[in-house]
Amino acid sequence: MLPFQSNHAIDELLVSYLLGEATEEQQRSALKWISASAENERYFQEFQQIWEKSRELAANSSVDVNAAWERMREKLEKGKNGRKEERKMGRREDGKVVSLAGWWRRAAAILAIVLTGAVSWTIYRQWTNAGWMELASQEATLLQLLPDSSKITLNKGATIEYPKQFARNKRRIKLKGEAFFDVKRKPEQPFEVMVNKLTVTVLGTSFNIRETDSATIVIVESGTVQVSDGNQSIVLNAGEQLIAGNTKKSWTKVQQTDKLYQYYRTRTFNCDRTPLWKLVEVLNEAYDSNIVITNPAIRELPITTVFENQPLEEVLSIISQTLDITITRKDDQIYVE
Incomplete structure (x- = not known):
């Protein structure tokens, strides 16, 4: 088990995890570190609360996104044996540069401000x-x-x-x-x-x-x-x-016949003869989507499967093939019939 530590490697891992950019291996590493000790859990909770507050503040920020992100990078890379390595924003191990586009860049910038002390997580409590x-x-x-x-x-x-x-x-x-x-x-x-x-x-x-x-x-x-x-x-x-x-x-x-209720903490949709209407209800909440069942005759169709943090389009495709039903999209609405 990893001991409690607040260093640039852990902070950077948690940032990637919260940004949704972590690989499956990095997600497992982050969850393993968080559950390793009570101290780690407390540290992550404060870190996550900062992240949540940053999202709330993002809409009102006029920060220079690139400059703020670089400042956070510098902060995360300080300290280990007094060294500071030069890195370009979003550079992966294979040398390719990954840019944080749109909202994610803005949220990351606000998070950078918070981490550098401009906003304290305590204002969230x-x-x-x-x-x-x-x-x-x-x-x-x-x-x-x-x-x-x-x-x-x-x-x-x-x-x-x-x-x-x-x-x-x-x-x-x-x-x-x-x-x-x-x-x-x-x-x-x-x-x-x-x-x-x-x-x-x-x-x-x-x-x-x-x-x-x-x-x-x-x-x-x-x-x-x-x-x-x-x-x-x-x-x-x-x-x-x-x-x-x-x-x-x-x-x-x-x-209780299925474990679908666990989805928001496990990122897994575990269906065991779950009626279609119930799965659709959870998908709408999880993906902030607008899925409508237009054919009442299929509402109770049971589905048994497991979706593990997959894109909505992939989930809908599997549902369509499994239940032999038609799913179409018009503007922001998705129709199941």
Whole structure:
């Protein structure tokens, strides 16, 4: 396992990973380094929060993109034995120059400003008067380590609130949106998630919570959780799912048949006889696309396959061939029939 280190090699690897330019091998190396220790996870979380803030600020920046990128390159290349090697922007090991076009160059430039101290990542975390901290994932997933070493992966657009230090007899956080929880076991200090008038209570387990306009969905991956709303309560075991309706207050407990819910943290779409409508719903969210099923007769068609971080066009092509259906594109809309 790699030890914790903040040096130019690690920083550059993380930049490539967040820019989406890392090769499969580099992605594996980045994930291995992040999971090697709690210190590495904390470092990556701060790094990722800086990245998220940089995306938010990018639209308002008037920075010289090339100059900022070069300044970041210089910062990342300092320090090892006091040497600084000359490199051209985006030069690969085979000598070819890769340019960062458009939005990516702009985002990288803003990230460079942040890394050089113009913007602190702490402005992304806000204290409330009650002593709670708020963290929002904006347009990308976000990994967060809580004070008790529990891990939370926020899907894009999700928000959590949590205290800097948990109470002695309870660990309570608030959630809006969707997140996956890997909770550190502490029987004497139950872990509670407050979401949409529900309370999800655990001792130590992993589970996913998704809040939508019509329902709150809790999926247990390991261990056991208890869900309650003050009027009713239900226990979920590993492999079970609860769909709690927001209006009719109807609760439905079913077996979770696929792992599609993991897509935002694994970058894998794992379908096991998954109905087409459900996969389309997730693809629209993951790729920020507008896919519409125009033929009601194919909505429930089951599909069993695995997509691993593939381009949307490739995913749609495989779906079309597998289910023998037609997929067409017109402007920004994609029609499935």
